[in-house]
Amino acid sequence: MARVQLNSIWKRYSGDVVAVKDFNLDIQDKEFVVFVGPSGCGKTTTLRMIAGLEDISSGDLYIGERRVNDVAPKDRDIAMVFQNYALYPHMTVYQNMAFGLKLRKLPKSEIDQRVREAAQILDIEHLLDRKPKALSGGQRQRVALGRAIVREPQVFLMDEPLSNLDAKLRVQMRAEIRKLHQRIQTTVIYVTHDQTEAMTMGDRIVVMRDGVIQQVDTPQQVYNFPVNMFVAGFIGSPAMNFIKGELVQESDAVFFRAPQVNIRLQEGRYAALRQAGVIGKEVVLGVRPEDLHNEEMYLNTYPDAVLNARVEVAENMGSEVYAHVNVGGQTIISRVNSRYHLTPGEELKLAVDLNKAHIFDAASEVAVPHSTAEAVAAK
Amino acid sequence: MQVHPPWREALDAFTRAFGVSPRIVDGPCQPRVGAAVAADLAAASDPLRSADLGGAPPHGPGIGCAARREPGAWWCEGDLWFVQLDWDTSAAFPGLPADPAVRSLLSLALRGSVQPRWQEILVQQALNGLRAAAQGDWERTRRTLADARDAVRIQIPTDALRMPGAFVWVEFHLGAEQSVGTLRPELRSLVEEVAETSPDFRLIGWAETPAVLGFVTADASAAVDGDETEVDSDGGPSPENDERMIGTIRVRSVVQQLLAALESDALLAAQASVGRVVDRLETWPDGLCTLVDACCQHVRFAPGRSVFAWGERPLLQLLAGIGNERVAAFLQAARRRGALTLDPDMAETLQGMLQANLNISEAARLLYLHRNTLMNRIERIRMQTGYDVRQFDDALLLWLAQLLARSDSDRLSGRPAP
Structure with a gap:
């Protein structure tokens, strides 16, 4: 069990390519942290630096109390689980799980004990004599996890371990890995490009882009209070809607204006908007699809924030409908209840839930805090 | 007898x-x-x-x-x-x-x-070829390898390498231990034990780089689970019903599995270059020669890839064959419009545009950028380099120039020979 600290970690390759820039993170003992971001954002490189499979160009990496920059991977007390299970096809499950321990010259009795314990945790005792070919995808993934568990490491590093599984199995294994974490109580660092995986699994998630941490927080905080447009657009499915416009002050009120959009913002936000200096400037209004409502109650609650939209496509998801609507020439998505039968071309009124709407500076793409208190807290 | x-x-x-x-x-x-x-x-x-x-x-x-x-x-x-x-x-x-x-x-x-021993000679010949190739002397590389068999009167036992198959050069990344310059004995034995688990991989010998020369049997009839042929934007392969191609895919899969096993069990990072599949023992110099070719292309054009197989990226093969003088002349001509060195954001933008077939909206989506931010970046590229990446000719030329300029700068900066 260990705390992992990354202090000002940089990764530079030849040709001035920087993969990870000034990465600072303090991962607590027994925490489940997920690195998420698009391909090439540096999440796997960071994980591999923690494992010791990549050099750290500069900065300090601590596992527990020990600085491990110069410690060989095998001496860092970590175990990795990869996307490709790396199972030996000609060995049985038992032999696959025991192989890593055999390489470490552990006594046979201890190997046997560890393998059987891990098999019990993963519920694969009945598969120990089978070969990987005779296993399903989920079972193979369990064996791969078992190979890591038997090492009893301080830290588990998982690099997109569920990517090879089909969607249904992935959902199942997500829960299994969470359960496993609760059971073995070890620090886990998990890499994925799938924001749903990140949201559902992590105690905290680290959103990365171009080698830079964009935001580190609990999944709910990241979802509710994204720090910039990238995080806002990356986390959430369907993605947040962005409407480009301008903030205009008229007498005492502040309006967001865009073609066919005129929204009077709530007074509670004015101080923060003034402080950010975005009034009179180009901004982007960010609204999640579930915060655009066609129901009377919302239309009455937010009469100054109603959009006139025309339905382009309605995707029926069973429990809800994703309505792709056109507002002033821009296409946005609204999640509406499936009891509404929307048809293409239909006119629709949508109220923006102003409590959950976000304003981003169009130039810097940074979110403007909802209140001055939030701005202070963010600092 | x-x-x-x-x-x-x-x-x-x-x-x-x-x-x-x-x-x-x-x-x-x-x-x-x-x-x-x-x-x-x-x-x-x-x-x-x-x-x-x-x-x-x-x-x-x-x-x-x-x-x-x-x-x-x-x-x-x-x-x-x-x-x-x-x-x-x-x-x-x-x-x-x-x-x-x-x-x-x-x-x-x-x-x-x-x-x-024949193993030692093969490793030494591979190293000689790599050193000659690193100096840009491709003719000498070919000569070295083609003459190798006659020069040392080498006799590879007929049952030593199961044909058809391909030579593989696995180079280890030691991270913090790199300064040691060699793989410590216990790590070597770890590698050997992991290598032994692969029935299709034959470890021929060690080089002090540290690297190993191996041979992977490409049994075309064997089914390969979960094979994926990488198709790149620069003319990668489309799976053909060709025995050699199937053999290469098979070799690639074995090598990938070996690297994965090395990472997970020995916690050793490694990269591998794979030569052409040869089907007779007599043609081993051809296998070794293409291995050296693959190593050079790997280092020059695809340093980030874990496995690089000879012939999988035909365009790179073509570019690798262009002499240094011609590359320099091309770069000089390309620089007439402006500086070619792109910062990481700009390079990513160019890559994104190419991946999106120059479609701005699609590229913005791929790069997680606002459309206007992308337009701004494209304009900055145009101002700096003189190339408008919205135009096919300009985007292609700039991409080629980037690729060749990078390998040229690696050569000029004295990147160490393998």
């Missing part, structure tokens, strides 16, 4: 002449390469080189084998004299005359009879 080891005749003559009865001691001794092999080759060609009579071997023990001795070396343990017969075998002599001149006779005879 019984085949005797090459040292048998010399040993028999010696035992008859001095009336001694040696005991043969078999012991594994790992193959050596690099400086040690060079010394062996020199020693083999000059049997009168100063004989080491009972002391340590002239070049000291090799890496990974604490008590490694050259054939013909003598040493004493207790009241027993031992002589190294070949790299794997020694002989113990009870009651041997103490006269060093007597021992030197056998040393000379043994050094004349023992040829370097």
